[in-house]
Amino acid sequence: MNRRDYCRCTRVRNYTYDQAAKKLGCARRWLEDNISRLPRQKYGQNPVFCECELALIRDMFSILPEKVAEFIAAVTAELEPCAAEPAGEQEQPERVLTLAQISPAPPRRSTRTA
Ligand SMILES: [Zn+2]
Numbered sequence: 001m002n003r004r005d006y007c008r009c010t011r012v013r014n015y016t017y018d019q020a021a022k023k024l025g026c027a028r029r030w031l032e033d034n035i036s037r038l039p040r041q042k043y044g045q046n047p048v049f050c051e052c053e054l055a056l057i058r059d060m061f062s063i064l065p066e067k068v069a070e071f072i073a074a075v076t077a078e079l080e081p082c083a084a085e086p087a088g089e090q091e092q093p094e095r096v097l098t099l100a101q102i103s104p105a106p107p108r109r110s111t112r113t114a
Pocket residue numbers: 006007008009050051052053
């Protein structure tokens with residue numbers, strides 16, 4: 001997955017550590033401590049985050065208790081009565097991941113050989 005797969009920004013609007021921490025409601029220190037696991041851009045020493053990266057971070061660290069996931073699934077099923085109809089030749093219904101099933105991609109290996 002590369003940047004184009006998740007970034008929907010049409011103009012550049014990046015947030016520094018302090019701005020991102022304020023927007024996420026977390027401590028700057030937490031961002032710094034976890035930076036290797038977070039989606040980001042890096043120009044020089046300090047990383048910056050676009051809106052999409054902040055949204056990914058929010059999703060990565062959202063906690064969805066099983067009961068809540070079940071509730072959401074039940075409500076979603078009520079809202080989409082067509083989903084209960086047979087899909088014809090399609091044996092496997094389209095699978096939509098719940099938030100709890102989504103996990104971050106493994107870190108990319110550095111291509112540098114330093
Ligand atoms: Zn973006």
